[in-house]
Amino acid sequence: MRCSSASGCVHSLNQEASQQRTPCNHVCPLESRAVPHNRSHLPSVTSPPAAPAPSSATGVDGGALQPQAAQNARSRQEPLWSLLLVIAGLSSVSWGGLSLIAQLERHYVERKQLFNRLDYLNLVALAWLIPGPVGCNVAVQVGAALRGWRGAWMAGLGSVLPFAIVMTVMAMFYRTPTVASLASQSLVTHFSVVLASLIGMTWIKQVRTLVRGPIDWATAIVASVTLLFLHSPAVYVALLGAAFILGWFTSPASEQQTKSAFVLCRTDSLLLILLAVLLGLYALPLPLPSSSAMLWLWPRLVGAGLTLFGGGFSALPVFKTLFVPPVLDISDSEFTFVFALSPVSPGPLLNVVPFFGYLVGHIPGALLATFSVFVPSATLVVIAQRNLKTLESHPRFKSAMRVLRVATTAFLVSAVAKIAWQVPMEPIYAVTAAFALTCFCRTKVPVYAVYATVALTYMLVLWQTA
16 A cells, blocks of 8 residues: 555656646746747757848948948948048049049949948949039039038038149149240140040040930930030030920820929028029120120139039130130130140049139139039939939939930030041141051050050151151
């Protein structure tokens, strides 16, 4: 009996133990939250430990910080003076706006990872919608995204400062006897032929990229024919305005798609009104006396800069309405030669602006000219970036800007025609044109190397015939 009771006790104890080891089907909510938290600290045998979530502030695709947190993280990583020095260094080794865009992408997207690639491409796309140099527009947006309006000013200054210094120094020695003896009229003509070849190749590339449908072709042809015969500022502004209106009303978007609220703050509205007034000042044929021509040059230059949607070469016919006689005393050959020097200096093709400014007003003129062209476009970039969401969601606006860019190809046709009209019909210039076109079409020879080759060949032939 005793053994039996003992075995019964052991049996009952075993049953209790087995009941304690049996897992309960009911899971406590607190336990269900606590178990994964506790297990996350244990190493996994079947899978590697999870990587930390990427952050938009580090520029890796996939993660997302809150916008304010991302901006704070970027601000801590990029001081204002560092932003100025870095962009100035990149601009000093960039020949052309596209080169600066590539340099900025390599530094801020690939190296420092402050942007992901998609965000950076959005900045580039917005820069193409704004008049002025595209590379500088992208730099201003990078600065604005990293440090707000202070960063935009620092980035804009850094992108402009290197080529402004180089071109101002070149302008200081331009009219010295030594440079005048080297820059003979024949050599200037050869440089003009190279410049016309470069502009012509740029026109071909832009037409292949921009001109698609019948409306685009009609716009490009009508605009080109118009600018071949009419060369006044009023025609330029009216042509661009008509192209914008045409693109707006020929957009296939429905009325429901275009209903979006577009509200500007008071400061942005006042700035846009001021820029519109300056654009009108450039367009109107005001009878300016010779004594006040210099005084009105700078505000009219602001308006001229607001028409430059087609890249730096489109500025040739636009600036010609301001700097050559009867307005100022820069001759046609000098004007073309300065544009031919543009690829020699780093920076965008609008680096000729401080050069012209120095010729008409020395150091103050160079500063005022640079300020007049580059600051308004930077202002438009900042305003557009603040309203980027609305602009991206407005199909009529995108259609209008597309047709507007098609119309700007006519400025390149006008520039080539103006240069070709001044070149003598001699076989030697045809050889120079064939050489330049071959270099630009078939090879990747830098522009400054083509200019250097033409100059050395000219001096060698001149030395042999002497």
